[in-house]
Amino acid sequence: MFKASVIPVLAIFAGHLQAEIKLDLFSGDDKLGIGTYRETFDRKGHRTSEFKIWSKGDTGMKIAIVKTKVIDAQGFPIREEEQIVQEVGRNRTERVLTVRYDDSGAAILSEHRGKTRFTERIYMPIPGYSRSDASDLWFSRTNPLPGTTVTSTVFDIEHARWQVVETTFIGKRWISVGGRQIEANEVRDVRDGNTRRVYLDDKGQPVLMKNGQMRTEKHY
Numbered sequence: 001m002f003k004a005s006v007i008p009v010l011a012i013f014a015g016h017l018q019a020e021i022k023l024d025l026f027s028g029d030d031k032l033g034i035g036t037y038r039e040t041f042d043r044k045g046h047r048t049s050e051f052k053i054w055s056k057g058d059t060g061m062k063i064a065i066v067k068t069k070v071i072d073a074q075g076f077p078i079r080e081e082e083q084i085v086q087e088v089g090r091n092r093t094e095r096v097l098t099v100r101y102d103d104s105g106a107a108i109l110s111e112h113r114g115k116t117r118f119t120e121r122i123y124m125p126i127p128g129y130s131r132s133d134a135s136d137l138w139f140s141r142t143n144p145l146p147g148t149t150v151t152s153t154v155f156d157i158e159h160a161r162w163q164v165v166e167t168t169f170i171g172k173r174w175i176s177v178g179g180r181q182i183e184a185n186e187v188r189d190v191r192d193g194n195t196r197r198v199y200l201d202d203k204g205q206p207v208l209m210k211n212g213q214m215r216t217e218k219h220y
Helices: none
Strands: 021-027 032-042 047-056 064-069 077-088 091-101 107-113 120-123 149-155 161-177 180-191 194-200 206-211 214-218
Touching: 021 047, 077 149, 161 194, 161 206, 180 206
Parallel strands: none
Antiparallel strands: 021 032, 021 214, 032 047, 047 064, 064 077, 077 091, 091 107, 107 120, 149 161, 161 180, 180 194, 194 206, 206 214
């Protein structure tokens, strides 16, 4: 069974709707599940992206994860949400984490488990780092040069803490996805010492994401 943390933080809203991308989730050679990704831009330039994954484990457990993120035209976060639903037989549990950001940039986290709502908690961002992640707009709005690196701080909604993230555009690479050879933009993401490699098309849409043994591929 996979963990929610392997899913990149992405999201959806009203505006210009791009075609939905179908995804396959793997651990090594084993297919664990399927998913979708889509994003939109509204008239203010805000981008909303949505990433969904469905998986079924050997024990019969079914899990569905939906991650949503809204950012403004400069890449500053506005709102995020993570919904996790698990089903084992007739037992169903649901957990929803929601983050909004106040004028100071603090993350205000609230949590729902079924009908229970927990007290909101406030987390101040790490000083000295921008909350705007310019890489969120690469290829969809801007075109970085190979070697471009940006460093920012982002809120890790699952672990309720801020992280320092360093993102670098490596350059164009030929990769194999779904039995096809395609050229994509390789982006390296480093946070807490862990490296994730994401391959985007020229519109900024994900075609391959690698995180340790886990990988997510565009379904052709």
